[in-house]
Amino acid sequence: MIHTCENGAISVQTLHxxxxxxxxxxxxxxSIDIPAGTxxxxxGENGAGKSTLVKCMMGFYNATSxxxxxxxxxxxxxxxxxxxxxxxGMVYQHFTLVPSLTGAENxxxxxxxxxxxxxxxxxxxxxxxxxxxxxxxxxxDQPVSRLAAGxxxxxxxxxxxxxxxxxxxxxxxxxxxxxxxxxxxxxxxxALTQAGEITVLMITHKFREVSAFADDVSILRRGKYVGGGxxxxxxxxxxxxxxxxxxxxxxxxxxxxxxxxxxxxxxxIKARDRTGLKPIEIDDVTLHSGEILGIAGISGxxxxxxxxxxxxxxxxEQGDIRVNGAQYGATRAEARAHAIxxxxxxxxxxxxxxxMSVAENIAFRMFDAGKDGKTAFWNDSGAIARNAATLxxxxxxxxxxxxxxxxxxxxxxxxxxxxxxxxxxxxKALIVSNPCFGLDFAAVSSIRDRLVEARNQGTAIxxxxxxxxxxxxxxxxxxxxxxxxxxYETPIATANVEQIGQYMAGHH
Amino acid sequence: MEPVEIxxxxxxxxxxxxxxxxxxxxxxxxxxxxxxxRSGRINLGLEGTLVFGAISGYAVxxxxxxxxxxxxxxxxxxxxxxxxxxxxxxxxxxNDIAVGIAMMLFGMGLAFFFGKPxxxxxxxxxPAIPFGWWSDTPQVQAALQVNILFIxxxxxxxxxxxxxxxxxxxxxxxxxxxxxxxxxxMGINPNSVRLLSTAAGxxxxxxxxxYLSLYYPGSWTEGVSSGxxxxxxxxxxxxxxNPINCFWAALLFGGTGALGPALQSVGISExxxxxxxxxxxxxxxxxxxxSSPDRAMQGAPLELSLTK
Numbered sequence: 001m002i003h004t005c006e007n008g009a010i011s012v013q014t015l016h017x018x019x020x021x022x023x024x025x026x027x028x029x030x031s032i033d034i035p036a037g038t039x040x041x042x043x044g045e046n047g048a049g050k051s052t053l054v055k056c057m058m059g060f061y062n063a064t065s066x067x068x069x070x071x072x073x074x075x076x077x078x079x080x081x082x083x084x085x086x087x088x089g090m091v092y093q094h095f096t097l098v099p100s101l102t103g104a105e106n107x108x109x110x111x112x113x114x115x116x117x118x119x120x121x122x123x124x125x126x127x128x129x130x131x132x133x134x135x136x137x138x139x140x141d142q143p144v145s146r147l148a149a150g151x152x153x154x155x156x157x158x159x160x161x162x163x164x165x166x167x168x169x170x171x172x173x174x175x176x177x178x179x180x181x182x183x184x185x186x187x188x189x190x191a192l193t194q195a196g197e198i199t200v201l202m203i204t205h206k207f208r209e210v211s212a213f214a215d216d217v218s219i220l221r222r223g224k225y226v227g228g229g230x231x232x233x234x235x236x237x238x239x240x241x242x243x244x245x246x247x248x249x250x251x252x253x254x255x256x257x258x259x260x261x262x263x264x265x266x267x268x269i270k271a272r273d274r275t276g277l278k279p280i281e282i283d284d285v286t287l288h289s290g291e292i293l294g295i296a297g298i299s300g301x302x303x304x305x306x307x308x309x310x311x312x313x314x315x316x317e318q319g320d321i322r323v324n325g326a327q328y329g330a331t332r333a334e335a336r337a338h339a340i341x342x343x344x345x346x347x348x349x350x351x352x353x354x355x356m357s358v359a360e361n362i363a364f365r366m367f368d369a370g371k372d373g374k375t376a377f378w379n380d381s382g383a384i385a386r387n388a389a390t391l392x393x394x395x396x397x398x399x400x401x402x403x404x405x406x407x408x409x410x411x412x413x414x415x416x417x418x419x420x421x422x423x424x425x426x427x428k429a430l431i432v433s434n435p436c437f438g439l440d441f442a443a444v445s446s447i448r449d450r451l452v453e454a455r456n457q458g459t460a461i462x463x464x465x466x467x468x469x470x471x472x473x474x475x476x477x478x479x480x481x482x483x484x485x486x487x488y489e490t491p492i493a494t495a496n497v498e499q500i501g502q503y504m505a506g507h508h
Numbered sequence: 509m510e511p512v513e514i515x516x517x518x519x520x521x522x523x524x525x526x527x528x529x530x531x532x533x534x535x536x537x538x539x540x541x542x543x544x545x546r547s548g549r550i551n552l553g554l555e556g557t558l559v560f561g562a563i564s565g566y567a568v569x570x571x572x573x574x575x576x577x578x579x580x581x582x583x584x585x586x587x588x589x590x591x592x593x594x595x596x597x598x599x600x601x602x603n604d605i606a607v608g609i610a611m612m613l614f615g616m617g618l619a620f621f622f623g624k625p626x627x628x629x630x631x632x633x634x635p636a637i638p639f640g641w642w643s644d645t646p647q648v649q650a651a652l653q654v655n656i657l658f659i660x661x662x663x664x665x666x667x668x669x670x671x672x673x674x675x676x677x678x679x680x681x682x683x684x685x686x687x688x689x690x691x692x693x694m695g696i697n698p699n700s701v702r703l704l705s706t707a708a709g710x711x712x713x714x715x716x717x718x719y720l721s722l723y724y725p726g727s728w729t730e731g732v733s734s735g736x737x738x739x740x741x742x743x744x745x746x747x748x749x750n751p752i753n754c755f756w757a758a759l760l761f762g763g764t765g766a767l768g769p770a771l772q773s774v775g776i777s778e779x780x781x782x783x784x785x786x787x788x789x790x791x792x793x794x795x796x797x798x799s800s801p802d803r804a805m806q807g808a809p810l811e812l813s814l815t816k
Binding site: 047080096097098099100101105108109110115116117118119120276484 | 672674675676679680682683686687689690693694695706800807809810
């Protein structure tokens with residue numbers, strides 16, 4: 001096995017690593033070899049132990065037992081600083097760049113030997129020289145908050161190289177990128193490994209990226225190493241079987257023919273984005289009953305603002321929203337009258353009172369609804385309990401009791417609970433944003449089933465999602481948002497991933 | 509010297525002079541708060557620190573006969589208040605705003621307690637530099653009597669802006685203020701950075717207090733501060749956490765504060781007390797004007813509990 005390459009890449013091995021948190025074993029005797037200058041993929045579902053393993057490698061956790069070899073020598077990762085000194089660096093899924101600092105400032109301050117007084121002229125010159133050797137270019141003179149997600153991801157990788165790290169752990173690096181951007185970034189990373197400059201361990205759940213870029217793969221399930229080897233020797237079926245255990249039950253989501261009638265229209269809407277600098281302009285979008293209208297786009301292109309406009313959280317400068325021909329201002333009364341419901345992203349934060357109970361949280365739509373459409377003054381605790389019991393059962397929410405805090409539930413269960421709340425009764429329209437973000441395979445599948453079922457029953461669904469696969473799988477019609485506008489529209493029959501990706505990236 | 513009749517020119521001149529005189533405590537408190545907030549913490553207690561700085565400065569200047577020792581003592585006292593605030597806020601679940609309000613009342617109460625014996629005696633004043641020597645008009649000379657603390661404040665504003673941009677300390681403070689996680693990942697201890705920033709901010713507010721009691725108005729009374737410590741916090745928001753903007757904003761506030769006396773000096777006494785309220789009205793107007801229902805606050809440190 002090669003421990004170091006000429007250009008600096010280094011090898012890392014874990015030997016029989018076990019990590020226990022109390023009685024729970026997060027990692028069970030995992031051994032992985034990553035020779036210098038290779039691109040290694042770490043596959044596994046949520047909770048399979050991938051992050052625990054890399055955190056042990058990086059010194060955030062002290063493994064209960066087992067050894068870690070760096071360049072063939074044993075290393076005690078007692079502290080993240082030890083890992084840094086040995087040349088191990090990690091690119092997190094959530095960016096660790098400081099948003100208000102410029103790229104250059106971020107790079108310089110992250111160095112261990114930042115001088116007390118920074119001579120910017122010298123630093124700029126040094127950075128320019130360094131950047132000419134980099135495979136991708138990122139503007140360093142702008143605050144990071146103004147960079148696109150892809151640029152931030154590149155800058156994170158550049159930062160690790162700038163710090164002189166030769167073993168990079170990439171944690172789901174492409175989750176915020178378009179397919180084209182992902183290919184570009186991973187292509188460059190692969191070139192760096194082939195040149196022997198770095199060794200890469202990439203956490204992912206995308207088989208396509210594994211087979212296209214990785215040399216080797218290791219698969220974890222429930223904390224155990226369940227398979228792996230050279231990517232060339234493994235088929236996607238092998239990998240998916242190892243990852244899921246048995247072949248997952250693929251639900252045949254049958255799409256029924258539905259009557260499509262215009263329900264909600266947005267006309268000539270103008271608003272400002274969060275920074276107040278860029279305009280959001282939605283000219284003419286109509287949502288029909290019995291369809292899933294997918295809105296694709298890279299985060300930060302106005303989808304969040306669109307959601308906020310529809311929920312009444314963002315002021316419109318111009319234009320109007322009409323539901324069945326009537327003006328719609330997204331007040332609670334109007335939403336109730338038209339039976340329009342919402343499932344925002346990260347529902348625990350955006351659609352729940354985290355410390356209130358599950359029963360209370362899923363009563364938010366009905367607790368104040370009295371008889372014959374009036375608002376009730378007194379809470380009917382019996383009705384709230386009945387509502388909770390029905391929804392928890394119908395939507396398969398796993399909770400210790402309806403009185404448990406909703407914050408104590410796992411992400412998938414919170415999502416199902418809120419979806420249950422929003423889908424009770426005769427729902428005319430459901431506006432959803434990134435419903436499956438961060439959920440595991442089974443939870444994703446059940447959420448998607450529910451959405452398609454609601455569609456089949458005639459509910460109009462507006463699906464805003466950054467996951468293009470999800471859009472392709474669920475939508476009847478697809479809109480692409482880019483730079484605050486609708487850049488492209490296509491029915492699913494003629495939808496083409498490459499083309500949509502290009503519109504997402506704004507190349508048109 | 510006999511006052512020369514200069515008519516309505518007296519108003520802008522008096523406003524200019526007043527701006528320079530009145531703004532100095534604003535400059536120091538707002539720079540101090542700017543530093544503290546850039547590190548991701550709010551110290552609402554600076555009003556208390558200011559008042560306590562005023563009495564400790566006054567007392568030490570009176571006892572030693574040296575006003576500069578008074579300023580130093582005020583800075584030390586302010587730093588102690590800052591350290592206390594920073595230390596309490598370190599604990600989990602402690603809200604910096606609530607602690608700040610408690611510290612404000614604590615500082616004022618303590619100052620009044622220690623201040624009783626110093627209401628009568630007269631401490632030496634801080635010196636001023638007569639920049640109006642070239643003019644024969646006494647009004648011009650009076651307006652251009654610039655206290656050295658004002659000059660120091662101006663230099664400090666530039667120095668702080670430079671520090672935020674070009675020193676490791678400055679960048680570290682900004683990193684901590686923007687992202688606790690990023691700071692931890694870099695091996696910076698956010699709590700110590702915030703503790704020191706709050707202490708330094710407190711020291712600056714203490715100096716602002718010493719200016720009040722040792723130069724303008726130049727005596728110790730329980731009403732020595734008229735809310736400068738609180739208004740300076742609004743001023744930092746208005747200045748978008750930029751030290752140089754803090755300086756200009758402080759001048760603007762000082763000028764507005766001098767509006768009442770200036771108009772009085774040319775014989776406009778109608779609504780006199782209303783003009784005294786001008787800085788407070790300005791605070792309200794500026795906060796409303798610079799806010800927006802549509803966008804997040806620009807330039808705000810992201811770890812600030814105001815922006816979370």
